[in-house]
Amino acid sequence: MRETPATTSRPYLGYGLGLRTEHYDSVLQRRPAVDWFEITSENYMIGGGKALHILERVRADYPMVMHGVSLSIGGTDPLDEDYLGQLKALAARVEPEWISDHLCWTAMEGQHLHDLLPLPYTEEAVRHVAERVCRVQDFLGRQILLENVSSYLTYTCSQMPEWEFLDAVARRADCLILLDINNVHVSSHNHCFDPLDYINALPAERIRQFHLAGHSHNGPIIVDTHDQPVIEPVWQLYAAAVRRFGMVSTMIERDDNIPALTELLDELQRARTIAAPILKSSAA
Amino acid sequence: MTLRALQREFQRALLAGDTRFLSRIAETPGADSARRLTVYAEAYRLRLREALEVDYPKLRTLLGPTQFAELADTYIGRHPSRHPSLRWLGRHMAALLAQTAPWSAQPVLSEMAAFEWAQGEVFDAPEAGVVAVAEIADIAPPDWPRLHFQAHPSLRRLDLSWNVVPIWQALDQNESPAPPSAATTPQAWLLWRRQLDIHWRSLGVEERWAVDAWRRGAAFGEICEGLCEWLPPEHVPVHAAGLLKSWVDAGLISVLVLD
Ligand SMILES: [Fe+2]
Numbered sequence: 001m002r003e004t005p006a007t008t009s010r011p012y013l014g015y016g017l018g019l020r021t022e023h024y025d026s027v028l029q030r031r032p033a034v035d036w037f038e039i040t041s042e043n044y045m046i047g048g049g050k051a052l053h054i055l056e057r058v059r060a061d062y063p064m065v066m067h068g069v070s071l072s073i074g075g076t077d078p079l080d081e082d083y084l085g086q087l088k089a090l091a092a093r094v095e096p097e098w099i100s101d102h103l104c105w106t107a108m109e110g111q112h113l114h115d116l117l118p119l120p121y122t123e124e125a126v127r128h129v130a131e132r133v134c135r136v137q138d139f140l141g142r143q144i145l146l147e148n149v150s151s152y153l154t155y156t157c158s159q160m161p162e163w164e165f166l167d168a169v170a171r172r173a174d175c176l177i178l179l180d181i182n183n184v185h186v187s188s189h190n191h192c193f194d195p196l197d198y199i200n201a202l203p204a205e206r207i208r209q210f211h212l213a214g215h216s217h218n219g220p221i222i223v224d225t226h227d228q229p230v231i232e233p234v235w236q237l238y239a240a241a242v243r244r245f246g247m248v249s250t251m252i253e254r255d256d257n258i259p260a261l262t263e264l265l266d267e268l269q270r271a272r273t274i275a276a277p278i279l280k281s282s283a284a
Numbered sequence: 285m286t287l288r289a290l291q292r293e294f295q296r297a298l299l300a301g302d303t304r305f306l307s308r309i310a311e312t313p314g315a316d317s318a319r320r321l322t323v324y325a326e327a328y329r330l331r332l333r334e335a336l337e338v339d340y341p342k343l344r345t346l347l348g349p350t351q352f353a354e355l356a357d358t359y360i361g362r363h364p365s366r367h368p369s370l371r372w373l374g375r376h377m378a379a380l381l382a383q384t385a386p387w388s389a390q391p392v393l394s395e396m397a398a399f400e401w402a403q404g405e406v407f408d409a410p411e412a413g414v415v416a417v418a419e420i421a422d423i424a425p426p427d428w429p430r431l432h433f434q435a436h437p438s439l440r441r442l443d444l445s446w447n448v449v450p451i452w453q454a455l456d457q458n459e460s461p462a463p464p465s466a467a468t469t470p471q472a473w474l475l476w477r478r479q480l481d482i483h484w485r486s487l488g489v490e491e492r493w494a495v496d497a498w499r500r501g502a503a504f505g506e507i508c509e510g511l512c513e514w515l516p517p518e519h520v521p522v523h524a525a526g527l528l529k530s531w532v533d534a535g536l537i538s539v540l541v542l543d
Contacts, residue, residue, distance in 0.1 A: 042371075043369075047410030047411070047437065048411035048412075048437075049411075049438075051408065052411075110366055112364075113328060114332065114370055115328055117291075119287075152324060153309045153320035153321065154310045155290065155308055155310055156308055156309065157308070189314075190312075218323055218326075220319070223323060
């Protein structure tokens, strides 16, 4: 395994959670011990009202990052200038530490599929995505993070493993990576690869954020549903990722079957407990 | 095969069950290609269905979950999403219900959809200030006829023939609603947001005309003239001033314009 010094100088926010409507009241009233929040950008690309009001109040007390689901960076429709304009306007309002979206495609011929659909791992796709990332980064005036998605199929035309594809896009576009540990686990199960091969192949200096999440089973396939607690093998993979990448801002993603905030705080505590001794020993 | 051609085949497999795409899927132990594609197809339908459930909770209660799912599938087939946010997916629901059997036979469904959609629009309309009563008092009486009003961005007007508002309220309180019934003439409703809360109220026939008139751009003078259709002319100034004060008090007006 390639060793990475834990001193890699990357901005570090600590341990965060996704901001969800179900937790608005608890967050505002109890100011929980969360280091930062991630918002789903599209949920706040609206004119006004309660959501934006709460967003501003939470932002006043916590660092924030913006996470989008509809950029369709791997799509072949032209980049949506309207969408990008709204994203930039929201960023001006939120002043996020960073902005992320997914390494996938989500729309075709103006139709939005609202799913994170996988790309073929080809040289053509690397070139296509990297060129679009560059244009988005130019427009936003900042580097973006791309997240690896869970996938349930791969293509006959793919020419490389997923981790080489992600690595190639990130290097060519000079963008950053949001590594979803659960998605690595899910895809490794669905496509029969060793998740450590994935973790070990990525460029450490580009890893800016981790996602942790739960999933569910649909017969032989694991589906990235974000409706369950993080499972044991994903915690183990998280430990491996911390050993490999050092201090990386980490959060739990829970989007469905949402429990009380305290339950997520406990899960977040588990992440701290796993990472602390690893970071301590690699610092020694 | 180009990336675009591959994505087009995938999309057609998802939306129309086109099977050509199956041959593009790599064979991997654990599940066959059809199974893998089905995971995406099911997720697509469920995700869009859930978005419609969020927008139309009371419509769903009226129909029941099974019929609502059928409606949602019909809807998704006719109106695939054209917007990066699912927030706008359901905007054609009232029209579809009004025009499509079997739902068109129960017009209360289309009106419930219109009422729920309007609430969503009110809920996340842009912010704007509202005119204070003192600002009206500052305007010299001779200038009043030239006064125009700009509505708060959240303001919506609906005409409902059916008793959807009482039905909605009963369902919201977990009470059993009265059976659907239609009035002989449609009832006018106004919906708007005040601070963060949604408000609505019904309008009498002359107030309905007056609100629609100023929203079209009519000046206060025109509104007073128009009110003579319902009121003796000597009562109009006091009545019109009372209406204006009630609109301002409720926060319906964002800007006063004199011209
Ligand atoms: Fe994720």
